Amino acid sequence: MVDPRTTIINTRLKQIGRIIAVSSGKGGVGKSLVATTLALTLSRTGCKVGLFDLDFTSPSTHLLLGVKDAQPKEDKGIVPPQVNGLEYMSLIYYSHDHAAPLRGVDTSNALIELLAVTQWGKLDFLVIDMPPGIGDAVLDLVRLVKRIEFLIVSTPSQLAFETVRKQVSLLQSLKVPIIGVVENMKMTQASTVKRETEKLGLKFLTEIPYDPKVEESIGDEKKLLETAPAQKIRQLVAAKAL
Amino acid sequence: MHEWALAEAVIATAQQIAKKENLTEVREVSIKIGELQQVEKDILRFALSQLKPANFKNAKFHITRAKTTLKCRACGNTWLFREQGLDKETAEAIHFVPEVAHTYIKCPKCGSPDFEIAEGRGIWLENIKGVR
Secondary structure (H helix, E strand, C coil), X not given: CECCHHHHHHHHCCCEEEEEEEECCCCCCCHHHHHHHXXXXXXXXXXXXXXXXXXXXXXXXXXXXXXXXXXXEECCCEECCEECCEEEEECHHHHCCCCCCCCHHHHHHHHHHHHHHECCCCEEEEEEECCCCCCHHHHHHHHHCXXXXXXXXXXXXXXXXXXXXXXXXXXXXXXXXXXXXXXEEECCCXXXXXXXXXXXXXXXXXXXXXXXXXXHHCCCHHHHCCCHHHHHHHHHHHCCCC | CHHHHHHHHHHHHHHHHHHHCCCCEEEEEEEEEEHHHCCCHHHHHHHHHHHXXXXXXXXXXXXXXXXXXXXXXXXXXXXXXXXXXCCHHHHXXXXXXXXXXXXXXXXXXXXXXCEEEEECCCEEEEEEEEEC
């Protein structure tokens, strides 16, 4: 018995320029915010961009984007709807506001199913919002998506960076490209994360100051793009640093 | 036509196996579909017939349906999935991503959503036969 779904995944993704997984060893560091503002920013430069929320058990990009009634269309698979200019895919279309308590094997199966049946079409970028850690989602993307690249988010906390260090070590040992590290929610002048990132042989992309206005921007694209994270991401995109 | 995407996956995989086994022509493809995903057999068969490449022109597709067995991890209860009783929206959600069964279905004995889909989840390619 063979699972036929994995064979078709790279065919589904072949018209996509770059596939960027926004990831971190720790939860709560701002992955969803970075992924969403990155996708919106790239889209505002005229690129065609998809955003895929792979944090199945704790999705939040739909809240950041203020997704209301969007639903995929069925056409030789699933065609993601356009939300704020993005081709947007999430398990919330099917689990709605209910809990989706998934163990590893179920996470893996749902991920394979959505990669196998989602018809993204032609995109310049697909941004993937990852669940925290180096579990099933990371291992499956590395195994199944040939051209995956990782963008890693940390906070200034030593606790966050130590998990990042483990994630980097895993990805480097598997020879998976890492675009660099973004330091989010910075509140001091300390340059520890920058220094430690460079010691790992990685690019330190930017530091994002803690911005209390992020909370009130949730669900409002205009306000979201005015936050400190969006401004810093815009500078990165403009400088072609990604 | 979500079945179309699954049919494409079946053909691509069967083609890969045929190449590996040096089959010049594929004559039979056996597919198993789990009840949980509620794949429409006729639509799947139609999609397969439309998608088959030249070396599959005489291929027959055998599609069998497998019952879905769910096993509760909390109390050990085992039961069979029944589509009946699910509202249309829930049935459709499970059709697209069978794992959302964990959102809508609970163990009938203890009420836990922590169950294993022991058998009959989705689509499997069982076997292919052909000539070298």
